[in-house]
Amino acid sequence: MAAKKMAIIATKGALDMAYPPLILASTAAALGWEVQIFFTFYGLQLLRKDLSGIAISPIGNPAMPMPVPMPVVVSMLPGMEAMATSMMKAKMKKKGVASLTELRDLCQEAEVKFIACQMTVDLFEFDKADFIDGIEYGGAATFMKFAGETDVCLFI
Amino acid sequence: MAAKKMAIIATKGALDMAYPPLILASTAAALGWEVQIFFTFYGLQLLRKDLSGIAISPIGNPAMPMPVPMPVVVSMLPGMEAMATSMMKAKMKKKGVASLTELRDLCQEAEVKFIACQMTVDLFEFDKADFIDGIEYGGAATFMKFAGETDVCLFI
């Protein structure tokens, strides 16, 4: 039986939505699937060598479990984004959740193919020197050809 | 002909994005499809017995049709999130749109399988006693095996 295939289009760059592509890709790769992730729009932030800038915002997300209930105006104050981010990171560390960098390494060791969207790189003037090694640059058309052969294709 | 299969990964917990997983799942189940929903991240909020806390935020979503145009600073004022939520609920009720609870019941009656992501339950310290009956707890790996056999797999 041929290996299952999965394609992921990763478009988000905030801390919470940065996890799903990497968790799902590493999980599928561990099951022996062939996986490709196409990083585009804000998803390109996940390819930076330094992921410490990946943050989370409590604003506009009433579903985020917060340690203390917080009116919107308070979540707006200077420093609250940094505070939410560091609280979330501390909670993940305490609970033994792998960091984004660890999950990304896992994916690369399991031969998940990382493709950076060339158009977005040009549009936002990302510096390729800021990105990790071992990634390819490509366009939507090439990626769609792979996507058309997959068992699971997700837009995240 | 074997029944079609659909897998949904439900990651959002705000009022607007709480609807699509439940609408699509109940629609597919009504067509005779086999459906599983994997609730993870903020999507776990949809498994609470009491869904009255599910809210909507007009902030950071310039595409939301509002009854009156509203500058961002106004949408920030205390009480605006509650106001947007109650306006949206009133509109849905007036238009005969089923409530989240009704749609969720429909899904369970139609044997849509609900799976709560164990890792997220642990991470956010959700209390299982707050969740409805009839759900399973599982991990991404088990869910991916089902997803690999589906006709449609959506990340919401």
Next chain:
Amino acid sequence: MAAKKMAIIATKGALDMAYPPLILASTAAALGWEVQIFFTFYGLQLLRKDLSGIAISPIGNPAMPMPVPMPVVVSMLPGMEAMATSMMKAKMKKKGVASLTELRDLCQEAEVKFIACQMTVDLFEFDKADFIDGIEYGGAATFMKFAGETDVCLFI
């Protein structure tokens, strides 16, 4: 070999997330795929004749590359949403990225089928006269039947 098929459920209406459905649909159509887009929730904004109201919000999105770093409270000031939108549009134009209207025309020329979610049109009281020609109105059940036959189905 039969043509590949793709179904897209377009639920977002902000400038950034308005692009992916149209880019992916026009790309797939150019590859000879049969494509349908189901516009629902805020995604219906993309069917308006006049797309000049499509905006972007820097709020609650810490991953958006901004020309200058900006604390959350500043991104809240009156006029910042309009400023972020016009900066993004100017950058896209300078880089030769097609406008939303151009991409939408491309899709329609390539016979991508546009379906507006009748339930959302009723709920938000959209005026059909504001929408472009050449679209159909339908429900989730009809769309799901097409989705079940596709090679790729994305929720955006």
